Amino acid sequence: MSESVPPQVADRVSVVVISYNDAARVGDAIRSALAQGDAVGEVIVVDDCSGDDTPGVLAGFSGEPRVRPLIREENSGGCGTPRNDGVAAAVHPYVLFLDSDDLLMPGAVDGLLAVAAEQRADVVAGVCVRRELPEGRETVWAPSLYDVSQGATLPGTLLEGIEKHPEFVLDTLSVNKLYRRDFLDAHAIRFPDGAFHYEDFVFSARVQAAAPRLAVTDVPVYVWHVRRQAATLSISLRRASLANWEHRIAAHAAVVDVFRAADRPALALAAQTKFLDYDLPMYLRELPQRTAAYRADWWTVTRAHLAGFDAAAVAEAQAPSRWLHAALTALAAVPEGRELSRFVELAAPSPRLVPPYPRAEDGTPVLAAAPADVPLDGLAELAPADLPVAVDGVVAVGGATRLTLTVHDLYGRVGALRPTAVRVEFTERVSAAGLPVEAPLVPAAEGWTATVRVPTAKLLRPGRLAAWSLHAELRYADGSTGRAEVRAPQGFAGRRGVVVGRLGRPLLVQVVASARRGLVLRLAGGAVGARQVLSGRFRRLLAMR
Known part of the structure; x- marks a missing residue:
């Protein structure tokens, strides 16, 4: 491996970027690290013996003294060995990991360093955002730990080890954290070498087992790109194998x-x-x-x-x-x-x-x-909020979209609570926009039923396909509530067709069941929808999970 070593500077970060056959994206990752400013003392890019133009892309950064390419002569078979190579080559007090197809958020390094200095932390853990491509939908990784809007309580706290908060084992990522390099060295913490997949799991466990002084923060750190339609899926998406x-x-x-x-x-x-x-x-x-x-x-x-x-x-x-x-x-x-x-x-x-x-x-x-x-x-x-209640939904689309719900009793538990009403939340999967509708629940042969209606125009999104998932909040006589995903009923095969909306405009509609049998409603209107059908793109979009 070839490298040039810059002088060490106190309280700066070595960003370790790993890449394999990712010439199209590694440059963006490097630039996201360099854009962090002077706090990044070096960007060590470990190329795991790529067969594409990754070395050429790295050569394009030859004028940037902070970029240090390390070119491996043999492919390691995994992500652990190149990351270990990067840690071994690092010269600055802190280390941060970055994959070639992801990005660091603006200000991430300054934010993490400030917390590390204030708390004298061995490790600082921040927010990772999963960004679904090409849609752009974003969700916070491990929201129960990091998303305060979802009830997370750990951001802003300092943990002396995690044994009093064992729920932290849920966070198996290595890339959303800043590490003191001397802490990693003192405890001989490295990734598993070679063709070992899910190496983050083991590395994170080794960090947690060493009882670090761990600061948890809501600093936005990392953008994890999820490309479900990529020609080569990431390891975490190869679940069909x-x-x-x-x-x-x-x-x-x-x-x-x-x-x-x-x-x-x-x-x-x-x-x-x-x-x-x-x-x-x-x-x-x-x-x-x-x-x-x-x-x-x-x-x-x-x-x-x-x-x-x-x-x-x-x-x-x-x-x-x-x-x-x-x-x-x-x-x-x-x-x-x-x-x-x-x-x-x-x-x-x-x-x-x-x-x-x-x-x-x-x-x-x-x-x-x-x-x-x-x-x-x-x-x-089980409390009412924890009951695994089944709620079926049947959809009819025209000028208005009508959803008919059936709430099934659960060995008598739902009946004992006396359900009175339901609040249905239509959630658009790209923008996360919500559209709530309420209706009373009335007894029926299979349990309880309700019907809600929404103007179909409110479910359309100009210029693109709109995909809506549906959840129901059940309200009981004693004031308690429960929540359930609206499911496709047993034997549901899905429907696609064209209906006439308001003003006589055609709407392309598909009602489908997700892999977990949740009900999903997809709509596209006018010329945009027609073009998608003719090009075949509509079919691919409808198949997305």
Whole structure:
């Protein structure tokens, strides 16, 4: 590897950028680091033996003394080794990591350094934003930890290790944090080398196991670009491959080993609970999209991993996660048909138990009919806000969009609360704009029903396709509330067609079910919609998740 070493300057940052065959984007990443100003003493760009024009792009920065290219002669097979190379080459007191297809936010380094100096922190953790491309929709990573508007309480606090806040194991990212290099060196903290995927998991666990003086801040730090339509998907998006799940399991097992070796048993348990509440549902709800062979192998691999979980970790998981763990443990073979659908919907981000509602011979509510007759332990104790209620929706579109809802009872729990009304939130998935509509709930044969109407013109977006997801807030007689994603009913196959809107204008409409069976409404109007159909682009946009 070739490099030139600049002089060390106190209280400056070495930004380590890793790149492999990303000539089209690495320049933007470098410029986002240089734009941080003088606080960035060097931008170490580790090229992992690219076969494209990445070296040529780096050569274009030869006039910028802060850019230090490190060209690897052999590809490492992963992200860990090039990051380790960058840390080894760094000369400044602080290190920050950046991937070649992402960006640092303006002012990120100054903001992190200010917190580090004020708190004398070993690590400063800030906000990472996931930006979906090409739509541009943005969400905060780990909102329960960082998004104050979503109830996060940690920003602005200083943690002496995370054992009093084990929920922090949810943050497995390395790129949204500033690290003191001497802290990493003192504890020999590095990434796993070679072709080890989900290396961030293990690196983050090693940092957390070392009990850093950790400052949590709401400083915007990092833009994580999510390109679901890219020719080459990032590792985290390759979930259609069983190997991806196996890599994730291996990384999780390594995380638990790190905590146990460091005598941090509470964090080892928290990591297992996190796997049940986060990792497992994310993959399980996509099983219907996979082949029968994939599902069978996935089930076998997953059961083997869960067999080593501590009972205390399972007990701390959310109720739907506990039920899924029990089902996986009980069933040697992957279920199919209705039973699998029931598991998939329970694994949705807003979990739901869907009808029918079977019971064991003694009347105990169970997850599904035998042999998956797993008792729903804890269902009776769940608060109204935590009940996995199923709400079906049927849509009709014309000059007005009419949504008819059916709220299903849940082993008598919903009926006991006496639902009175529903507030439906239409949320546009690109802009996150919300459109709330309320209606009373009335008893019906299947539970309760309500109908809401919205002028279709309010759902259109000039010049582009508009995609709306739907959530229902249920209101009960005692003043309590519950929330559920509106789901596509059983057997729903989706519809697409043309309807006539106001003033006789044609509207292209598709009502679809997402991978987790949530109801999604997509509309495009006028000439723009027609062009999208003729070009085939409309079909691709409608297939986006």
